Amino acid sequence: DARVTQTPRHKVTEMGQEVTMRCQPILGHNTVFWYRQTMMQGLELLAYFRNRAPLDDSGMPKDRFSAEMPDATLATLKIQPSEPRDSAVYFCASGLRRDRGLRYGVNEQFFGPGTRLTVL
């Protein structure tokens, strides 16, 4: 049963500390998304990758957030330094970009269980 995995599931840290969240996409998927969920803003895209290359990270605060894909089986989202306003649930999702005639896109994204981050 293929699924997206995320670690850790929960993280409590103090302001100023570095936080690293990891995601293992479904084997064979070529697109990885990072979303953040908060009560106020709902679900927002932070960044996404195709074939390990970053395509869009406009939703991510560049001064403290960074996202990478060291290899096809691992995506990381790092916050340094963390702030209380970063408290949220961070989801990773993966999908397969298909070509279908002239119509492109990832038709279905499979979500991981999320990392609940609390910054004190």
Place this chain on the structure above:
Amino acid sequence: AQTVTQSQPEMSVQEAETVTLSCTYDTSESDYYLFWYKQPPSRQMILVIRQEAYKQQNATENRFSVNFQKAAKSFSLKISDSQLGDAAMYFCAYRRTIYGGSQGNLIFGKGTKLSVKP
């Protein structure tokens, strides 16, 4: 920019009855996908149903069906024979169809919390 609006923050339904969750969206695109995701207390995002805008026929998945009104930019979800396990947050989402481009992310509504009464 595309936006997705869910005007019902909370809904309630009696077990075995039918409930409809509303979603409207704003886009200037003519080709796109619409989705409903379910998020139970476990926080796992689960795809419920998908609709391709170029298809006129409404999508159905067992007890779940949609009413897709393209001209009105409306995409409601109907849950028939509601079960206790249907209790969750439901998110409506939009995705562009890109012709060789790079974007593929989902744009979500704020969600509707569905309660199912026994």
